[in-house]
Amino acid sequence: MQTKYxxxxxxxxxxxxxxxxMTSEVFNHRGKDFYKVxxxxxxxxxxxxxxxxxxxxxxxxGTGAMECAIVNSFSRGDKLxxxxxxxxxxxxxDIAKTYGLEVIEFHGKWGQSFDYNKIKNTIDExxxxxxxxxxxGETSTGVVNDLKKISEIKDEDTLLIVDGISSIGAExxxxxxxxxxxxxxxxxxVLALPPGLAIAxxxxxxxxxxxxxxxxxxxxxxxxxxxxxxxxxxxxxxAISLIKAAEKQLERMAEQGMGKEVQRHQIIAKMTREGIKxxxxxxxxxxxxxxxxxxxxxxxHGIKVAELRKLMLEKYNVEVAGGQGxxxxxxxxxxxxxxxxxxxxxxxxxxxxxxxxxxxxDVDLGTASKAAQEVLYNKK
Amino acid sequence: MQTKYxxxxxxxxxxxxxxxxMTSEVFNHRGKDFYKVxxxxxxxxxxxxxxxxxxxxxxxxGTGAMECAIVNSFSRGDKLxxxxxxxxxxxxxDIAKTYGLEVIEFHGKWGQSFDYNKIKNTIDExxxxxxxxxxxGETSTGVVNDLKKISEIKDEDTLLIVDGISSIGAExxxxxxxxxxxxxxxxxxVLALPPGLAIAxxxxxxxxxxxxxxxxxxxxxxxxxxxxxxxxxxxxxxAISLIKAAEKQLERMAEQGMGKEVQRHQIIAKMTREGIKxxxxxxxxxxxxxxxxxxxxxxxHGIKVAELRKLMLEKYNVEVAGGQGxxxxxxxxxxxxxxxxxxxxxxxxxxxxxxxxxxxxDVDLGTASKAAQEVLYNKK
Numbered sequence: 001m002q003t004k005y006x007x008x009x010x011x012x013x014x015x016x017x018x019x020x021x022m023t024s025e026v027f028n029h030r031g032k033d034f035y036k037v038x039x040x041x042x043x044x045x046x047x048x049x050x051x052x053x054x055x056x057x058x059x060x061x062g063t064g065a066m067e068c069a070i071v072n073s074f075s076r077g078d079k080l081x082x083x084x085x086x087x088x089x090x091x092x093x094d095i096a097k098t099y100g101l102e103v104i105e106f107h108g109k110w111g112q113s114f115d116y117n118k119i120k121n122t123i124d125e126x127x128x129x130x131x132x133x134x135x136x137g138e139t140s141t142g143v144v145n146d147l148k149k150i151s152e153i154k155d156e157d158t159l160l161i162v163d164g165i166s167s168i169g170a171e172x173x174x175x176x177x178x179x180x181x182x183x184x185x186x187x188x189x190v191l192a193l194p195p196g197l198a199i200a201x202x203x204x205x206x207x208x209x210x211x212x213x214x215x216x217x218x219x220x221x222x223x224x225x226x227x228x229x230x231x232x233x234x235x236x237x238x239a240i241s242l243i244k245a246a247e248k249q250l251e252r253m254a255e256q257g258m259g260k261e262v263q264r265h266q267i268i269a270k271m272t273r274e275g276i277k278x279x280x281x282x283x284x285x286x287x288x289x290x291x292x293x294x295x296x297x298x299x300x301h302g303i304k305v306a307e308l309r310k311l312m313l314e315k316y317n318v319e320v321a322g323g324q325g326x327x328x329x330x331x332x333x334x335x336x337x338x339x340x341x342x343x344x345x346x347x348x349x350x351x352x353x354x355x356x357x358x359x360x361x362d363v364d365l366g367t368a369s370k371a372a373q374e375v376l377y378n379k380k
Numbered sequence: 381m382q383t384k385y386x387x388x389x390x391x392x393x394x395x396x397x398x399x400x401x402m403t404s405e406v407f408n409h410r411g412k413d414f415y416k417v418x419x420x421x422x423x424x425x426x427x428x429x430x431x432x433x434x435x436x437x438x439x440x441x442g443t444g445a446m447e448c449a450i451v452n453s454f455s456r457g458d459k460l461x462x463x464x465x466x467x468x469x470x471x472x473x474d475i476a477k478t479y480g481l482e483v484i485e486f487h488g489k490w491g492q493s494f495d496y497n498k499i500k501n502t503i504d505e506x507x508x509x510x511x512x513x514x515x516x517g518e519t520s521t522g523v524v525n526d527l528k529k530i531s532e533i534k535d536e537d538t539l540l541i542v543d544g545i546s547s548i549g550a551e552x553x554x555x556x557x558x559x560x561x562x563x564x565x566x567x568x569x570v571l572a573l574p575p576g577l578a579i580a581x582x583x584x585x586x587x588x589x590x591x592x593x594x595x596x597x598x599x600x601x602x603x604x605x606x607x608x609x610x611x612x613x614x615x616x617x618x619a620i621s622l623i624k625a626a627e628k629q630l631e632r633m634a635e636q637g638m639g640k641e642v643q644r645h646q647i648i649a650k651m652t653r654e655g656i657k658x659x660x661x662x663x664x665x666x667x668x669x670x671x672x673x674x675x676x677x678x679x680x681h682g683i684k685v686a687e688l689r690k691l692m693l694e695k696y697n698v699e700v701a702g703g704q705g706x707x708x709x710x711x712x713x714x715x716x717x718x719x720x721x722x723x724x725x726x727x728x729x730x731x732x733x734x735x736x737x738x739x740x741x742d743v744d745l746g747t748a749s750k751a752a753q754e755v756l757y758n759k760k
Contacts, residue, residue: 006407006408026574059575059576095598194621
């Protein structure tokens with residue numbers, strides 16, 4: 001492998017075949033060919049996500065889709081409970097405040113599971129709670145929040161708005177069964193596409209809420225996407241090349257099914273964790289809610305995150321992420337999502353081990369890869 | 381030429397070399413490599429646009445950039461004069477109304493130049509006019525509006541907000557000299573890139589207005605783009621592959637300069653018009669304000685636009701656009717922007733002539749191409 005080992009929680013490596021799809025001629029987004037592509041892509045996406053809900057592709061980053069979720073579902077003054085145990089949970093709260101919602105922030109500890117009883121009590125105390133926002137996979141802390149539990153403790157009238165940007169396809173989800181009203185994602189994560197597309201997936205209840213929403217919106221106005229989708233179009237010129245790449249990738253993923261994708265991510269995540277533990281390093285995320293896409297690790301005493309990342313990149317061509325927000329100096333993160341395979345993680349762990357040793361950390365050669373290999377061996 | 385002749389007012393054909401740039405490995409948008417790319421792209425874009433104003437790349441369609449222009453420049457209740465002589469002029473007005481601005485709509489006739497004296501009188505009548513919106517090139521009607529005149533008749537305090545989506549690079553503009561405060565464009569027009577990127581170019585005065593603006597914004601919040609640009613980054617994951625393609629293309633365009641690009645578009649537009657006139661067809665757009673990027677043509681009596689377009693596409697692989705909005709049934713449009721060359725237009729005109737003949741229109745063979753050729757010959 002001559003290319004860079006991109007062990008980031010996105011963007012992720014993209015298959016050559018998918019990249020090449022982007023070199024097809026640009027074509028008319030108001031013509032028959034595009035109609036077929038968008039119809040097929042939408043169906044395949046619904047199939048992969050195992051949902052009957054509407055799926056709309058936006059030309060935007062994931063954050064744009066977060067804003068889209070808020071402005072279409074609520075009205076000024078609506079009460080919104082924002083569940084926050086990381087940087088992205090805060091983002092939903094911030095967007096909602098920007099638009100004049102009454103935001104109740106529920107803070108959990110970074111790196112830990114929420115106390116769902118406490119959430120239930122909070123919900124019970126709020127009259128006319130219009131919606132709840134939650135991140136399924138908090139990329140900043142490596143925590144996966146329990147959407148099923150949240151769907152069980154909320155009222156039926158309260159909209160459940162999920163950010164699935166880094167989790168969709170890698171963590172199990174039952175969008176329809178759990179009554180998830182809006183879930184959004186970005187192309188550059190588990191879907192293993194280049195960045196630039198976002199997906200918004202909306203329930204009938206969310207579309208009803210849209211009709212009552214008084215928040216200002218134009219580009220994010222989902223009613224326009226719905227109307228144009230009926231003719232296999234988007235309201236504004238879409239990122240045609242990325243849409244073509246997405247069609248290629250989603251066809252493959254729909255055929256394979258979400259279950260297999262989740263399983264693949266699970267194994268590689270476990271390999272990562274066992275490798276890290278064998279090295280004697282501490283996982284930042286508590287047990288029981290650990291992500292399949294990213295593993296945050298506390299940097300060992302005396303070793304600076306920036307120094308470790310620099311060494312791994314310059315000597316081994318392996319790029320891991322630093323900590324996010326307040327964790328910047330103390331935590332580094334290994335991403336393992338999208339087109340990753342088990343051997344990729346063996347390489348990344350080896351680079352980490354060698355770099356740690358070079359920085360004075362004491363460990364036997366081959367420790368990390370052996371532990372990871374054992375996970376792989378036992379799965380077979 | 382085996383590919384489709386895309387004679388649309390966008391999206392436009394993209395060079396293979398530029399398309400191939402999108403197959404480079406996806407890389408970290410928070411790393412050094414991206415820093416270099418974004419810095420270089422920004423500089424080259426400023427150089428091509430011949431402006432000292434700030435340039436920000438958004439992951440969005442052009443309409444997203446229009447919304448970005450409004451929400452960053454104004455506050456609720458601000459008075460905005462929207463100059464409208466086509467579908468896109470109306471769009472700026474609609475976006476502004478969505479956000480609670482007091483919009484005064486000034487309507488000109490579709491296909492005609494504005495009456496600038498009337499605009500001046502209207503401006504003089506409005507107290508505290510915060511801004512004026514105008515489309516440089518109205519793709520729906522083929523009219524180019526006179527930005528210089530508008531800049532001369534407005535007060536210095538009034539912000540001039542321009543949509544340059546289909547005109548930038550093909551119509552002469554002096555952003556700094558004419559005091560244009562915000563101008564936006566999309567990647568899939570004259571810049572001849574795949575769709576998915578938009579550019580917002582802001583003056584210091586616009587950035588001052590941003591500081592006072594109370595409109596809700598998150599994804600479009602230009603303050604965040606400004607802050608991140610200082611580190612060669614974007615606030616949210618950018619469409620990395622499209623950014624790479626844009627860098628390639630803007631390097632080439634900056635080297636060539638805007639003057640040459642405008643000249644090339646001018647000649648091809650003139651070829652188109654002379655070909656059309658020779659065929660005895662009527663141009664929709666009045667003389668003196670005709671676009672270099674699109675030529676709307678009245679369909680001759682008895683020939684349906686849909687039928688003509690279908691025949692040209694199916695028999696000759698030439699795709700022209702229909703009329704926009706209320707012109708849908710009566711006007712068709714030939715786009716000639718981006719990577720077009722004079723011979724491309726000879727082909728398109730030939731396909732048009734043959735198709736018209738097949739539909740019963742009486743004309744001598746070779747009329748259109750000869751007239752177009754004469755323009756080309758005399759220019760040499």
